[in-house]
Structures are given as structure tokens and as C-alpha cells.
Amino acid sequence: MVTLASAAMLVVTATAGARAEVLDTTTAGASYTPGAAAAPDEFSEDPPFVPRAGQGVGVGVGAWARQEGVDVWIPRPIEAHPGTRLTVFWGPGSVPAVVHVVAEDEYDKDHFLLHVPARVVRETGDSPDLALRYEVLRVGQTSATSSDAVHLRVKTVGPGGPDWNPLTPYNDSLTRPEPPEHVIHYGVDAEQAARGVPVRIAAYPNMTAGDTITLAWGSQRLEHVVGADEVGWGVTVVVSDETIRRAGDDLGLGLAYEVTDVVGNRSGWSETVRLRVSLQLGTRGYLAAPVVPAEVTGVPLTGVPVSIPIHELSGIVPGDVVHLWWGSAKVIHTVSIREVGLERITVNVGLVSILAAGNGDLKVSYGIRDHTGAGASDSPEAVVHVSLLST
Incomplete structure (x- = not known):
């Protein structure tokens, strides 16, 4: 049995028109029995939902949770009368992350929004398959019913790591993109464009399989998904003749990249490398693309x-x-x-x-x-x- 006194369980009490308040009930002296005991057959709990976890590239919890915590949306259980206890479990173990007792003024709610504190997210750590579930202990019942677990990927450290020099407009933890030396010194002409331009992107901190590298070649964007065999080694993205021609001639074409991981964490852009691109398109020799609203x-x-x-x-x-x-x-x-x-x-x-x-x-x-x-x-x-x- 896990007691409130020994687990320092967090209880949430709702106040009308305000965010739920997190209370430390270390000295409450009450006890709570997780739903290991047989639950009433007539109750079936719908799974919880994390509204923000669906944003970004994949379904998961990103770096924002380290500071903000995680909101968990729970559909109103059947017969959730005042006094019914909702207990959220974040990750492994039987120690609750947060508990909410249904209040008298919540009779008309169709769902409950509970907040897993940022401290709990940090202490639990990252996980490729974190189980999130909740239990319902109804008034008059001696055992709780449990929802099915929702499995989340939790990745609270983004690609590239923290920017050690926030005064620059780019992430200093990322190295610059590396085109061939002769391209840096002499630029890109029609002959070089026809062969394509390989751009080397070195391994970066927190590189993970499934990361999406977005390479900007002037106005054009190319994407490369990092494979498991590329982690720790870096990647090479080849800019094709078609892409080079779409971007057009430019005396100072910008070449940079950023990384987005599977849960939507973004590295920010790398430092920009400037290249001279002169394909001699048409008799004028140089025309830039028009600038239009998006x-x-x-x-x-x-x-x-x-x-x-x-x-x-x-x-x-x-x-x-x-x-x-x-x-x-x-x-x-x-x-x-x-x-x-x-x-x-x-x-x-x-x-x-x-x-x-x-x-x-x-x-x-x-x-x-x-x-x-x-x-x-x-x-x-x-x-x-x-x-x-x-x-």
C-alpha cells in the first residue's frame, strides 16, 4: 500500500474559474490503494489525452515540458460524483503524479484537465515509450478502475543542445554546413550545378535517428531524415541541379540548416555560409527570384x-x-x-x-x-x- 504520507502525493483541488491548485498532502495521513484489486466490471475508463503532444513532427512530449509540465485531459468518468478521486500516473511505478478530487461545482464538466508538474517530468526523465494512465476511485467503492495506458515518447533535450552563445542569431552548438572547398572559394557555375553540390553536416549534440535536417539553399528547402547508421557520424545532403536552378543566381546565397526531432524540438538555425552562384541564366547573366508575400x-x-x-x-x-x-x-x-x-x-x-x-x-x-x-x-x-x- 502506498500512503499519502510516505509518497508525498500531489493532490489537485479545483476552484471555480481558476487553474487547479497543486497541494502537498505529505501530512494528510490518509491512504490510497492503487487499482491492483478487482475493479467493478461495469466501469470502463476512456484513455487520457495530452493535447500538446500531437503538435510538432511526431506524437510526444518535448523540451517545453521541463519548464511547463504537462496538461492531461481526462474524459469525465461515468458516475464521477463529487468526492470521486482521479489519480494520474506518469511513467513506471505506483506513485501518483497528481490527484484530483471532483468538487461540488464540477457537476457539469465533460472532462478534467489535470497538470503533471514540471518537477515530475524532470525526475522521471526521458523515455521512448512512457506509459500515461489514470485511475478512478468512485464514492462508495473500495477499489479503483484504471484506464488503458497511452504511450508517449518523451524527449526533453532537443537536437543541438542548448545554445551556448545566445547573443548570436544562430545556434553556436551546431557547426556550419560544409560544401566543398572549391565551391566556397570559386562558387557554383552551370557545370558545377549539373553535378550537384554535396553539403556535409557534421554530427551534432543529441543527434537521434528520425531527426529531420532542413537544409536551406537560398529560397529552397531540402529535408533529410537521419538514419540509425548516421547517428554520431553526420550526413551529406546533395543539392541537385534542379534545386540550384530554382534558387537562381545569387552573389551571396545563404546556406544553413536546422534540425527538428521526432517530438518537434527544434535546434534553431546554424550559422550561414555564403556562396556565389552564377549560372549565367539568360543573356542578362543574373536575375534574382521575385519577392512575394507567402x-x-x-x-x-x-x-x-x-x-x-x-x-x-x-x-x-x-x-x-x-x-x-x-x-x-x-x-x-x-x-x-x-x-x-x-x-x-x-x-x-x-x-x-x-x-x-x-x-x-x-x-x-x-x-x-x-x-x-x-x-x-x-x-x-x-x-x-x-x-x-x-x-
Whole structure:
């Protein structure tokens, strides 16, 4: 028998309109018998549910629980009258994590939200298969009924470990991505792009099979799931010719990565490596992808601005004509003298063009022609999600 006095059990008492209060009942002197004894056959308890455990990449409990604890959602048991005792068990053993006694003012609740303290989560530790269950001791009963256990993956230490230098905008516990030395020094041309660019990512603290490494090559993202044979050794991600061309030319293309583990813990981004990418796409030599909003909703009466970066290799001169494609719609813009000196040109896509292209994930790109229509050059594509109000 486990007594409240010996187990220092945590009891939760509910107050109307407020969060349950955790009380230490070490000196209560009462006793509690876990449901090892035969339980009444007519009662069957639904399993508990952890609302936050479903968020992230996998189902589980992440690093947040070390500081915040874990909320457990329990469906209201049958005949849970005032005085009924709900006992939550977190992990192995028969010592309760938290106990709640149904109060008089909880007669209309369809569920109970109990809180497993952060201290209990830390003391129990991480587990690939932690059992979470609860027991119900009804008024007048001498033995409790138990729910089936829900099995959770608990991983409270994230990939990469803590950032030892929070003053930098990246996680210093991650090493920089490592492209080949000749790529760092000489950049990427069309010939190198055709072969692909291997990027080495060294082993990082708390590396685990199932981690997802997201590699950013400019505007493009690649994902690699860490295999069991790669843990402790690092991985190599090959950036394909297609991906390089989608990202387009860039005098300072950013290359970085972050790691997300199976329960949704994120490492934050690594330090960025800058690369020169010059594929000489089109006769202009260099056009960057347009900058568009991630999403357009409702009815944009004033249109949507699209930003076109201008670099010294673009070759844009006054009188050139920008042909911008918004999905199936095309917008024409003539470059003025004052725009050549700017870092970017803004082309407004009007409401008529937006309505004509319709909804969906639309590709946005542009081409540049001189005043005679010659000198065709097309940019890489960007994508915008459009969800217009129906009329």
C-alpha cells in the first residue's frame, strides 16, 4: 500500500474559474490503494489525452515540458460524483503524479484537465515509450478502475543542445554546413550545378535517428531524415541541379540548416555560409527570384506589390520592360531612370490580374526585355498561395 504520507502525493483541488491548485498532502495521513484489486466490471475508463503532444513532427512530449509540465485531459468518468478521486500516473511505478478530487461545482464538466508538474517530468526523465494512465476511485467503492495506458515518447533535450552563445542569431552548438572547398572559394557555375553540390553536416549534440535536417539553399528547402547508421557520424545532403536552378543566381546565397526531432524540438538555425552562384541564366547573366508575400487572402483592392531585386550583374537599364507573370496573368512594367539606382523595383499586380489568375499556389516570375523586345531573360520562380473571397 502506498500512503499519502510516505509518497508525498500531489493532490489537485479545483476552484471555480481558476487553474487547479497543486497541494502537498505529505501530512494528510490518509491512504490510497492503487487499482491492483478487482475493479467493478461495469466501469470502463476512456484513455487520457495530452493535447500538446500531437503538435510538432511526431506524437510526444518535448523540451517545453521541463519548464511547463504537462496538461492531461481526462474524459469525465461515468458516475464521477463529487468526492470521486482521479489519480494520474506518469511513467513506471505506483506513485501518483497528481490527484484530483471532483468538487461540488464540477457537476457539469465533460472532462478534467489535470497538470503533471514540471518537477515530475524532470525526475522521471526521458523515455521512448512512457506509459500515461489514470485511475478512478468512485464514492462508495473500495477499489479503483484504471484506464488503458497511452504511450508517449518523451524527449526533453532537443537536437543541438542548448545554445551556448545566445547573443548570436544562430545556434553556436551546431557547426556550419560544409560544401566543398572549391565551391566556397570559386562558387557554383552551370557545370558545377549539373553535378550537384554535396553539403556535409557534421554530427551534432543529441543527434537521434528520425531527426529531420532542413537544409536551406537560398529560397529552397531540402529535408533529410537521419538514419540509425548516421547517428554520431553526420550526413551529406546533395543539392541537385534542379534545386540550384530554382534558387537562381545569387552573389551571396545563404546556406544553413536546422534540425527538428521526432517530438518537434527544434535546434534553431546554424550559422550561414555564403556562396556565389552564377549560372549565367539568360543573356542578362543574373536575375534574382521575385519577392512575394507567402499568402494573399480576401479581396486585395489595391493589388499586391511584387519586389524585384536589382544587382550589378542584372544589366537593367532605363527603358527595359519587365514582364511579370502572376500565375497565368501578365503585368508589364517599364523601368525608369530613378529605378535603376534602387536596390529593388516594385511592380504592383492589380486586382484584375489577381482575379484572372484565380486561387491556388501560383508561380510568380518575371522576364526582362529591352525596348525592342530583344534580350530575353527569365528569373527563377517564387510561389504565392492565393485564397480570394468568392463573389
